[in-house]
Amino acid sequence: MNIIQRQIGWGMLVAFFVFVLLVVSFTISFPSVRLVDLWERNLMDIPFILFVPSVSLAIGLLFGVFSGFYWKKQFQSIDQVLHDVEEGRTFQINETGSFDEIKTAFERIRKIQKQITEQAMLSQKLANEKAEDQENRIQEIISQERNRLARELHDSVSQQLFAASMLMSAINETKAPADERETKQLRMVESMIHQSQLEMRALLLHLRPVALKGKTLQEGIEELLVELSQKVTMEINWKVEAFPLDKGVEDHLFRIIQESLSNTLRHSKANELEVLLINRDGFIILRVVDDGIGFDVEESKAGSYGMQNMYERAVEIGGTLKIVSVKNKGTRLEVKVPILKIKDEAND
The missing domain is CATH 3.30.565.10 (Histidine kinase-like ATPase, C-terminal domain)
Incomplete structure (x- = not known):
C-alpha cells in the first residue's frame, strides 16, 4: 500500500467521524425531528439523510487525496536528497517542509552530507600525504634494486647474447656455400638471437625506475x-x-x-x-x-x-x-x- 492509498484510508476514517459528529449534533439540536422527516427535507436538491454522509465522504476523500500527495512529495524529496548524498554529489539542499519534523530531517541530512564531504576531503588529504611519504621512502629502494637487476642482466645474459650474435654472424660470413636448408636454419638462429637481444634491451629499459613522479x-x-x-x-x-x-x-x-x-x-x-x-x-x-x-x-x-x-x-x-x-x-x-x-x- 502506497502513501496515497494509506492517506485515503485515513480520510475515510475522518469521514466516518465527521458523519457521526454531524448526526450527534443534529440529534441534540433537533430531538423532535423524526427519521422519516429527513427524507423529505432537501439540501441542494439532495435528501438531508443522504447529504450528510455524502458531504462526510467527500471531506474524507479530499483530505486523503491531498494529504497523500503532499506526503508523497515530501518523501520523494527526502529520498532524492538521500540518493544524491549516497552517490557523493555535493550541493546545497533547498527543499524544506512545512512541518518541524521535515525541517529537522533535512537539517540532519545537511549535517550528514557535510560530514561525508569532510571525510572524503580528509581521506584525499591523507592519501596525498601517505603517497608522498611512501614514494620518498621506497623510490630509492626500488631504483637501486632495478638498477642492480639491470646491471646483472647486462653483465651476464646480455653479454652472452652479444657474443652468440657475433659468433653466428662470423659463421654465416665465413662458412662455405652449402645446403640451402642448413644456411636458412643458421640465418634463422642468428635472427632469433638478434630478436632476443632486442627483448633484453627492452627488459633492461623496463627495469629502470619508472614512476608517476614528474x-x-x-x-x-x-x-x-x-x-x-x-x-x-x-x-x-x-x-x-x-x-x-x-x-x-x-x-x-x-x-x-x-x-x-x-x-x-x-x-x-x-x-x-x-x-x-x-x-x-x-x-x-x-x-x-x-x-x-x-x-x-x-x-x-x-x-x-x-x-x-x-x-x-x-x-x-x-x-x-x-x-x-x-x-x-x-x-x-x-x-x-x-x-x-x-x-x-x-x-x-
Whole structure:
C-alpha cells in the first residue's frame, strides 16, 4: 500500500467521524425531528439523510487525496536528497517542509552530507600525504634494486647474447656455400638471437625506475598504453582528458589502472581493450572495458588480492569502484572519485 492509498484510508476514517459528529449534533439540536422527516427535507436538491454522509465522504476523500500527495512529495524529496548524498554529489539542499519534523530531517541530512564531504576531503588529504611519504621512502629502494637487476642482466645474459650474435654472424660470413636448408636454419638462429637481444634491451629499459613522479596521470596512462600496445596483439583504444589532480589521487588511480590492465592481460583473453579517463559533473571517471571471457565478480572479490587492493585504493580517495562482468561478453571496471578542493589549514 502506497502513501496515497494509506492517506485515503485515513480520510475515510475522518469521514466516518465527521458523519457521526454531524448526526450527534443534529440529534441534540433537533430531538423532535423524526427519521422519516429527513427524507423529505432537501439540501441542494439532495435528501438531508443522504447529504450528510455524502458531504462526510467527500471531506474524507479530499483530505486523503491531498494529504497523500503532499506526503508523497515530501518523501520523494527526502529520498532524492538521500540518493544524491549516497552517490557523493555535493550541493546545497533547498527543499524544506512545512512541518518541524521535515525541517529537522533535512537539517540532519545537511549535517550528514557535510560530514561525508569532510571525510572524503580528509581521506584525499591523507592519501596525498601517505603517497608522498611512501614514494620518498621506497623510490630509492626500488631504483637501486632495478638498477642492480639491470646491471646483472647486462653483465651476464646480455653479454652472452652479444657474443652468440657475433659468433653466428662470423659463421654465416665465413662458412662455405652449402645446403640451402642448413644456411636458412643458421640465418634463422642468428635472427632469433638478434630478436632476443632486442627483448633484453627492452627488459633492461623496463627495469629502470619508472614512476608517476614528474608526470601527470594522463601522461603516465598514455605512456603505459603506448608501450603496452607495442607488445601485445590486443587492440587498445583510449581517451584520456587533461585536467589537474592531487598527487595522492593520481597515484591511486594510476595503481588501479595498472592492476586492472594486469588482470586483463593475464585472465581476460580479450581482443579489444578500451580505457577512458574523463572529468564529468564534478567526478573523475576511470573506465576500463574489455571483450574477454568475463568472470564471477563476487567469487573473485573474496579471493583476489588485486581486486581487494583496487577497492581499497578507491575508498582511500573517497571514491567508488564498480565491476560488472558477463561470461563470454567482457568486463567493465569503473572508478568514480568526487573532485574536492582541499583547503590547507593555516595553523598546521
